[in-house]
Amino acid sequence: MAEKKGRFGVHGGQYIPETLMNAVIELEEAYNHYKKDPEFNKELTELLNEYAGRPSGLYYAKKMTKALGGAKIYLKREDLNHTGSHKINNVLGQALLAKKMGKTRLIAETGAGQHGVATATAAALLDMECVVFMGEEDTKRQALNVYRMKLLGAKVVPVISGTATLKDAVSEAMREWTSRIEDTHYCLGSVMGPHPFPTIVRDFQAVISREIKEQILQKEGRLPDAVIACVGGGSNAIGSFYNFIEDKEVRLIGCEAAGRGIDTFETAATINTGRLGIFHGMKSYFCQDKYGQIAPVYSISAGLDYPGIGPEHANLHDTCRAEYVPVTDDEAVEAFEFLSRTEGIIPAIESAHAVAYAMKLAPTMDKDKIIVITISGRGDKDCAAIARYRGEDIYE
């Protein structure tokens, strides 16, 4: 059967209001044009290398490897990118594309604030107006990032509807886009939403696995046995997986935020607890009740606190090409502290979910095996929240 446009197996599609249809069609056409344009690619590569600091390192975590006593562990250091996370990869691509399309204004949703900061940064650099929608709950959890966005010249709109977290920020950004399309590009931060976003964002993030492959071949002369990344919507994970999908011997492992556990209601582990549904422009797996009402999800990590998952991940799950495992708050916080102490690297609490699973997996593997963990962002933003989690009353 011929696959429909923008589909990953049964997932994906364009379930959006008619008002937005010509906007996404225009975006798709522009993207298909510019992705083949040498001038565009040259400009983007220059921005990624000169401005964002790519390529990011693939670091052999010697002490962590020794402490766990199993597989050899490498860390893909997306935390070292400008703005402190992988989000900049996608944002520079989309902002440049939007600029070429004649747009003068970027809007974005943000959870932890990393995508918002990256978008505000690109807007400042490319002289564009920027409005970031952020759940009110998250503006409290991530106050420092709110200040960073404002410092960069963006307007931050706290979203009070629904659960006042990431999903509501996405809904509000979509609503804003339907009211102002002409001059505005919706710079979506993850591999989700209606086609062509899952494809565009994946292509811009695929640089992660392209580099991992080159770097590991150079260092080890072979491919890794497993690549591990955290998954909310799934942009750093798809970026880390993409160039390994055809290499069947490489295990691809996405770590979902289980919150207080997948047997509780306070979880955001979509693949492990969700069902097939249609929301935010796509068919995929979602945490929802029996009537299709989207569930209020929970995770200590604002960036993984989303009730859905990108459609390409949903298909990688269906086809058993990737595994999706739940990691609880407790496990993530332990990993956050472990990596800080062991390697002197403070990971984002999101990335700590991937570290946590690697801590379980590595000791079960032989010493000649290789694991790559993507450290999607740095953890400075999380320090106050983790301190509070541990009962220390510090505020930023």
Add this chain to the structure above:
Amino acid sequence: MSKSGTEHIKEAFVKGKAFIPFFTCGDPDLETTGRLVRTAVEYGADLIELGIPFSDPTAEGPVIQGANLRALQGGVTTDKIFNFVKELRKDVTVPLVFMTYANVVFSYGAETFIRTCWEVGIDGIILPDLPYEEKEEFAPLCKQYDVALISLIAPTSENRITRIAKEAEGFLYIVSSLGVTGTRSEITTDLASMVKVVRENTEIPCAIGFGISTPEQAKKMAKIADGVIVGSAVIRLIEENGVNSEKVVGAYIEKIKNAVLEK
């Protein structure tokens, strides 16, 4: 109810310009919604749009978002709404259409949902997050049970209008303005030109919605199209008056209906 959905919808438009009010089922409770529907019919509503609340209604402005939230907090579910419509159909004969989101239909089981619509006497479904490109998700089942899958046309539709109009069923929902639902002081879209393109491609009636609240706006829109849809303005009255909304909603509907009928 054995009358076919698409045929039944046509009846709303034969006596002249149609007035279509919107209610969110279960806001503040189903008993009140039932009384409001009967009041609306009494004061001249020709077709009624019944919202099944959704947790994250991305096409709605704050007023209808609020109604969705109140209804869900009140414990309304798709099953309760189907039972409610069944009761309603004992005496309410005007065409009824559901307005909800794709996931409400999908998660219920599309076939079960659409078959139950037919069984209880729902004539059509409006899904704002199901554009032309995705309508095959439900269109074959809607055809099978003769429940009209109502298409929307927006101010940004431009080159898409022809395609959408040619395959439209029941009536065409013309979105008056950019953005989400909610009252607007002014509607600036060139709706007459949009309707003209629609007319060249289909016989089915057009109704304009989004942003209409005053009798003046209703009158103006009725001159352009075959019907006028009012949502947020009605919901706001319910928000303010709760279980005692009947009187004010009745008076408001009478006023708008008269404006719609004015020559």
